[in-house]
Structure formats: structure tokens, C-alpha cells
Amino acid sequence: MKTKLLATASICAALTVPFGTVMADEDANLIIDGEIEITVRAPAPDHLENLDEIFSGWVYRATETQALQADDFENPGMIFVDSGHDLWNTVEGEAGESCASCHGDAEEMAGVAATYPKWNDATEEVRTISMQINACRTEQMGAEEWNLDKSELLNMTALLASVSRGMPVNVAIDGPAQATWEMGRDLYYTRTGQLDLSCANCHEDNYGNNIRADHLSQGQINGFPTYRLKNARLNGVHSRFRGCVRDTRAETYSVGSPEFVALELYVMSRGNGLSIEGPSVRN
Amino acid sequence: MADNVTPRVRVPRDATAGETITIKTLISHPMESGQRKDGDGNTIPRSIINRFTCEFNGEMVIDVTLEPAISTNPFVEFEAVVPESGSFVFTWYDDDGDVYTETKEIAVS
Numbered sequence: 001m002k003t004k005l006l007a008t009a010s011i012c013a014a015l016t017v018p019f020g021t022v023m024a025d026e027d028a029n030l031i032i033d034g035e036i037e038i039t040v041r042a043p044a045p046d047h048l049e050n051l052d053e054i055f056s057g058w059v060y061r062a063t064e065t066q067a068l069q070a071d072d073f074e075n076p077g078m079i080f081v082d083s084g085h086d087l088w089n090t091v092e093g094e095a096g097e098s099c100a101s102c103h104g105d106a107e108e109m110a111g112v113a114a115t116y117p118k119w120n121d122a123t124e125e126v127r128t129i130s131m132q133i134n135a136c137r138t139e140q141m142g143a144e145e146w147n148l149d150k151s152e153l154l155n156m157t158a159l160l161a162s163v164s165r166g167m168p169v170n171v172a173i174d175g176p177a178q179a180t181w182e183m184g185r186d187l188y189y190t191r192t193g194q195l196d197l198s199c200a201n202c203h204e205d206n207y208g209n210n211i212r213a214d215h216l217s218q219g220q221i222n223g224f225p226t227y228r229l230k231n232a233r234l235n236g237v238h239s240r241f242r243g244c245v246r247d248t249r250a251e252t253y254s255v256g257s258p259e260f261v262a263l264e265l266y267v268m269s270r271g272n273g274l275s276i277e278g279p280s281v282r283n
Numbered sequence: 284m285a286d287n288v289t290p291r292v293r294v295p296r297d298a299t300a301g302e303t304i305t306i307k308t309l310i311s312h313p314m315e316s317g318q319r320k321d322g323d324g325n326t327i328p329r330s331i332i333n334r335f336t337c338e339f340n341g342e343m344v345i346d347v348t349l350e351p352a353i354s355t356n357p358f359v360e361f362e363a364v365v366p367e368s369g370s371f372v373f374t375w376y377d378d379d380g381d382v383y384t385e386t387k388e389i390a391v392s
Contacts, residue, residue, distance in 0.1 A: 079309070079311045083287060232354060
């Protein structure tokens with residue numbers, strides 16, 4: 001049903017050229033620096049019953065915003081990746097170690113970001129990549145935790161995402177992670193707030209349509225952490241969830257809460273097959 | 284004192300004589316406007332890059348005055364005609380007196 005509606009809309013856009021040109025170029029492809037090919041459209045993963053195809057949020061942005069991400073020099077998010085590199089090599093904590101002393105070059109971590117959130121056997125919980133970084137800091141380095149979704153941790157997650165760019169998102173949703181994944185799915189379809197909206201009402205039923213002056217995306221999180229032009233800095237997944245839930249006029253869960261960890265796992269799994277893009281550039 | 288100020292420049296490695304090349308520059312800087320107040324109501328002092336220049340073999344290519352309304356991490360892109368091989372010297376002047384420079388060589392054939 002949804003795809004039919006969309007197909008009709010795209011034919012109309014093609015016929016009415018002046019209208020089509022002000023919209024985002026929804027057929028464009030993303031290649032970063034002429035080297036890294038990013039999959040921005042993919043067949044929906046099997047667990048997604050209501051969608052046939054999944055799209056990166058990049059597809060829905062204006063041509064100028066899309067272009068920023070195709071060149072690492074123009075991508076403002078890469079400044080934070082550079083800071084992440086500095087942090088990677090900084091010795092901190094009682095053990096006198098840096099990230100690099102165990103892991104080597106940051107490039108060795110290619111592919112890691114594509115598998116998080118991920119089940120951790122030792123603590124019997126699903127961990128986001130931010131939680132894993134903090135666990136490394138407290139347990140291996142003897143250093144203090146970084147604040148969730150704040151500068152250092154965002155710079156580090158941006159670094160880890162950047163070395164995995166082009167690799168397909170592939171989070172495990174079965175086995176021990178299944179209960180958490182199901183909790184995330186329930187949250188995704190639960191209506192909240194005075195506006196009585198679930199994630200799905202916007203990002204599944206109405207992606208591609210306008211919400212006021214902006215295009216709704218599918219709400220994929222393969223591009224996080226995201227550099228947003230509106231606040232000129234990196235934004236974490238949980239902060240973005242907070243923004244969305246707040247906009248339904250609900251009391252939000254907090255950053256790092258079990259609810260948002262579950263939601264992050266579920267939403268990430270909706271993007272299984274898209275490429276890791278972080279740091280992406282969005283409105 | 285602004286922290287983590289890093290200049291970045293992209294200049295083509297080579298060009299033909301008389302060719303117009305595109306130069307992109309970016310400096311990470313908070314560009315605090317001096318108009319904002321902190322949580323206690325005190326004005327946050329202005330701290331911006333107020334001037335940016337580019338010289339080629341000692342000749343001024345571009346000299347820009349930057350104002351407080353310019354956003355954080357200012358990005359400047361411009362074109363230049365290169366008559367001969369030489370070096371571009373880029374200079375950023377900070378309100379606090381710091382000067383950041385970056386040099387890029389270009390080979391002209």
C-alpha cells in the first residue's frame with residue numbers, strides 16, 4: 001500500500017519538473033571522496049513486515065546537504081572525528097593505557113560500529129557502543145566514564161563509525177538479545193504523549209511526506225552520530241530519541257536508559273543492510 | 284583561549300600555469316559571539332577569529348574580516364589563479380592574539 005502511494009508520488013514529481021527540483025533528489029547515490037560507496041537504499045530486513053525497502057535519512061535531505069557528506073573536507077562532522085583520533089591516542093587512567101595501546105590503530109576497529117548494540121555475555125545485557133567504550137575506560141584503563149551523548153564520547157563514537165563507513169549494519173536480534181529487541185519493538189509501536197504518536201506513525205506510515213517544511217525520513221540511525229546543521233555539533237542517538245519523544249509532548253526516557261538502549265537496538269536492526277555513515281550531515 | 288583550534292586546508296598538489304584552482308579552508312573554532320549569556324546571566328566574552336588571509340609567494344590573494352555572526356568552525360572557499368610553482372600561506376588571527384598558520388605547496392607545470 002505504502003509503496004504504491006510512494007510510486008505515484010514519484011511519477012507526479014517527475015512530470016512536474018519545477019516542483020521536482022525543489023525536493024530532495026531521491027534517486028541520488030552517495031559516494032564519499034570518490035572512494036567509499038554508501039548503500040542508501042536496501043531491501044528491508046526480514047523482520048520488517050510493513051516495509052519493502054529501507055532508505056538512509058541522507059536520501060531525504062536537500063541536494064546541498066547531501067553534497068556536504070560526499071566530501072570529507074566539507075563534512076563538518078569530520079572535525080570531531082579528528083578530535084576522536086586524539087582521544088584514541090591519549091593515555092588516561094590508573095592503568096596508563098590509551099585505546100591505541102590495546103586496539104592499535106583506530107582503523108583496526110573497522111566493522112565494530114556495524115554490530116552495536118550487541119549482547120554482552122559477562123554482564124548479561126545489551127550494550128550500545130557508548131556503553132562499551134565506557135566499560136573499556138573503567139575496567140581496562142581505570143579511567144572515569146565519559147558522559148553519555150556528550151563531546152568526548154560522541155567524538156569517539158564518530159571515530160568508530162567513520163572507520164566502518166560503507167559496511168552494512170548487521171546487528172543480531174536473536175539469541176540472548178531477543179528480549180531486549182522485542183522491548184524496543186514494542187516501544188517503537190507504542191503511542192506516547194499528548195499528540196498520541198508512535199515512532200511508526202511518522203517514520204513508517206509517513207516517510208517521504210512533509211512534516212511542516214521538512215521531509216520525514218524513515219528514522220534510520222545508520223548515520224549516527226549525526227552532525228546537525230541546526231545546532232552545529234554532533235548529536236547522539238539517544239538525544240535524538242529524546243527530541244522525537246518530546247515532540248509527541250510526552251515525558252521522555254533519559255539518555256542511556258534501558259528503554260532507549262532497547263529502542264536503539266530495534267531501530268538499528270530496522271537498518272540492517274544500509275551502510276554505516278557516521279558522522280552524517282542532516283538538518 | 285580557544286581550545287582545540289586546528290586549521291585545515293585543501294589545495295590541489297599540481298596545476299597548469301594560469302589555471303584557476305579552488306581552495307578550501309576550515310578552522311575549528313567556537314566563534315563565541317559575545318552576545319550570549321551563561322547560566323548565571325553573565326555575558327560570555329567574545330572570542331572569534333577576526334581575520335583570515337591567504338598569500339601566494341608573498342602576494343596577498345585574499346584578506347577577509349570575520350564578524351561575530353559567522354558560525355562556529357568557519358569554512359572559507361575561494362578561487363585563485365596560479366602563475367607559477369610556489370607556496371600558499373594561510374593565516375588566521377584570533378581575538379586572544381593567537382595566530383595560526385598553515386602552508387601548502389603547489390607545483391605548476
